[in-house]
Amino acid sequence: MGNKVWRNPTFEVKDVAVPEIDDDELLIRVKSCGICGSDLHLYEHDDEGYVLFSGPVRLPCIIGHEYTGVVERIGKRVDNFKAGQRVTVESIYWCGVCTACKSGAFNQCKRVELVGITRNGAMAEFVAAKERHCWDIDCLADRYDAQQELFDIGALIEPIGCAYNGMFITGGGFKPGATVVVYGVGPIGLAAVALARLAGANIVIAFDCIDTRLDIARTLGADYTFNINSLTQDSAASQVLAITQGVGADMQIEAAGAATYTLPQMQQAIATNGKVIYLGRAASTATLTLDRLVTEANSIIGSRGHSGHGVYHYVIRLLASGRLNVSAMITARYPFKDVIDAFQRSTDRRHGKCMIAMQ
Secondary structure (H helix, E strand, O other): OHHHOOEOOOOOOOOOOOOOOOOOEEEEEEEEEEEOHHHHHHHOEOOOOEEOOOOOOOOOOOOOOEEEEEEEEEOOOOOOOOOOOEEEEOOEEOOOOOHHHHOOOHHHOOOOEEEOOOEOOOOOOEEEEEHHHEEEOHHHHHOOOOHHHHHHHHHOHHHHHHHHHHHHHHOOOOOOOOEEEEEOOOHHHHHHHHHHHHOOOOEEEEEEOOHHHHHHHHHHOOOEEEEHHHOOOOOHHHHHHHHOOOOOEEEEEEOOOOHHHHHHHHHHOEEEEEEEEEOOOOOOOOOOOHHHHHHOOOEEEEOOOOOOOOHHHHHHHHHHHOOOOOHHHEEEEEEHHHHHHHHHHHOOOOOOEEEEEOO
């Protein structure tokens, strides 16, 4: 766990060599790379100087894992890509040979590498990627005329994929007409709001502590939004129960990384057979009444990543069709020369998604 090991890291921009590629890899000229909450959790630290990210970390490392680019060169065993093709890449580097991978659980790979966290990432001019992790996004050109917009939207596929995987693959989905609640509307939470609306939720409720993000959530389809800091007398659970006339929520998504507060609220407002999808990774604990899980046949489901099950394929199709419109998520763009400033400004969490234009 990174937050137990790495202390007082520094960020710097420096010259590095263009990466060599193996026979099964692509060399990609990076065009756009998003700043993720995980990146900020490497940039920020606790009172003792330890990074906040609670997953595996290997430093030094070029950060950045939500990216798009153009294929510069391919290895001799690459069959499905060619130079000049526009691509996006999974950030979960699954091995394909461990028991988890052979069982289809790529996100639980026992040899997993996390791009930009345990292996060099994409906040660089070039990055190397395995063919099996790459996806063609040329089809987005029919929907997005401006090249930079195409690359920015393509870089959102990674966080959208995390929400999609949690809600519809590991979480098993919900029935049209369900009530869906999202705690934390950063990029993954915003994606969850948009996907819930697209998938037929009757009511979508969003909670956060930042009004600008709640504004974006309404744009993407939230029916009700609440700033938790303004709930002086009524809890979040009380709001959900009032809106649903006491029935509760069928699916609740934790994308805030604040389980100590959110999970007890979710349990108070969960419907019979309701689900909690836990996406917000953080080194925290929560108090739950386990007997209620039995009584109400509830479930709490942890989910990591976006690999497998055609997640990228389906998200790309939704974006290309225009049915999933997430342009409102992108609220800031910086040139690469200002990347350190972009990180500093992003720590206030007021952006939906901050993109770095690499070229």
